[in-house]
Amino acid sequence: MTASKKPKSDFKNPVVKWVDERLPIFTMMEKEYGAYPTPKNFNYLWNFGAIAMVMLMLMIATGIFLAMNYTPHIDMAFNSVERMTRDVNYGWLLRYLHMNGASFFFIAVYIHIYRGLYYGSYKKPRELLWIFGVLIFLLMMATAFMGYALPWSQMSGWGVNVITNLFSAIPFVGDSIVTWLWGGPAVGNPTLNRFYALHYLLPFVIFAVIFLHVWALHISGSGNPTGIEPKTEKDTVPFHPYYTIKDTFGLGVFMFIFMAVVFYAPLALTHSDHFKQFDSMVTPEHIVPEWYFLPFYAILKSFTSDITIPLTGYMFDNALVFTAKLQGVIAMFGSILILFVLPWLDTSPVRSARYRPLYRISVYLLLLSMIVLGYAGSQPAEGLMLTLSRLGTGYYFMHFIVIVPFLSKHEKTLPVPKSINDSVIQAKGSK
Amino acid sequence: MASDKKDEPKSRRDFLNLTAGAMGAVGIGSAVVPLIDSMNPAADTLAMSTTEVDISNIAVGETKVVKWQGKPVFIKHRTAEEIAEAKDINLDDLRDPQTDTERVQKEQWLVVIGICTHLGCIPQGNKSGQPKGDFEGWFCPCHGSHYDTSGRLRAGPAPKNLPVPPYSFLSDTLIRIG
Ligand code: HEM
């Protein structure tokens, strides 16, 4: 666009200059990742978007090479993966990077999302940016779920069974949807094949949505821990070198921990039943998903009694039953979908939890409820664990549906600083 | 075209745009149908659909598990008490009300698909030592559903009874499932 008005490029390198005058990609990179004015008060929580991006690239890179040795057939998949870790040169490394990479990708994105919740990053004008983020999260979950199926282990097969069976809760069409998902009368070869095709495809879809996510970010500009927008040049620094270096440092620490797990405890995050071949005639004792799905699994399991709506005689022969299974499924998907509307549930003009004492408590409790749910999700749903799942689920929804809209209207917020620069100077002065 | 809506009456062009848009939508819709339907079970997958089972070696009180269409089918040779228990029941107590007679062809043989109607685990109770649940049939360890000696759901989160597959007795000792 600007190229037509300004055909001459300022780049010194003649090749760069030649390209840039024809396709101003270097100008764009310079504007978006060099000069891009960034609030000067980011804390380390602002590293995790960039870290997530690196993790995605790592997943794509390792995934493509794993694919070269993988066989998507129910009789051969398990052995092809075992062969990868034993016989293929560096196959063990590729597999452990990919397996643990998924976990670390989720760690980065969970921190990234929680950063958004804490600092109110989803508020106007960043609603669409947030929505793309939640979309990425959903796509990631789908990708990770389908990837976990590929080794065709006991946990793979039974995990697929349980999760695809969720759709049978949908009234009337549920069973046909499940058969359609499976491509047969039970989880089998057609299921594995389509999962493989989609597992290969979705990361590239994620890549495209991240492009939109970051594009929207660069329109609204980055948020920051105070939640107030930059006003003057004093409030910002250019992205390069200030945040390129801060992101690189944070990435280094993150990678250090990641590599420690990959090299010294590569199986720590995975269940031992993931190393037995799938047998459709034997259910493992506990079917548990990977850790990053546990809170949602706990929500699913926390509904155990049917609700009967006595419409007998009016419309239906039998009373209408709102099954526990359907309740659980709705709550589980609802717990993520509710994030899409969060920008309209929280209408408080103050973004950051720093200046919202009550919201801050509630959002910490939300974190606590997620951790409790995560633990309860890993245990059989009975006794204390069932109670904890219900409490956690109750709080999770109460936070979004009751507390956040209520606080938006009634919370007495603390005075926000006049500018980002002011808050930085205050913080320095008080030491 | 949006800008001068007020002065201009609905024009020929609006009409053409709308109909072209509608036809386009129909076209895309019908192009998507084969894509979606290709994911449904293929003809050969559907064709592998019957299994014949010799039941002469299943002793009274035992259950044989066979694979049919990739699913486990339980063939239970019921004892007299189990049959009595299955019949002696108040239908109002059932979440998915069915009499035992609706569920069997010969009362000593119960044939059900061994997949919990909750989320698809295989219920336990076929081997001695496995929990049979509070109703002497099967117990699903995944989230605790109990089934009785007719494979009916009695307690737990599952919504329905264990389904009865289509089957027929070819002779006294041979059945065909499917
Ligand atoms: C693959 C996953 C993701 C990648 C690679 C990614 C990437 C990024 C990057 C590079 C930034 C700028 C740096 C930063 O603020 O940390 C960013 C900002 C942001 N992301 Fe993400 N993101 C991902 C997922 C998500 C998800 C799941 C959400 C929310 C549900 C989300 C919400 C946001 C928001 C609200 C911002 C702007 C924050 C601010 O500057 O205040 N992102 N993202």
Ligand code: FES
């Ligand atoms: S799958 Fe049987 S109780 Fe959940």
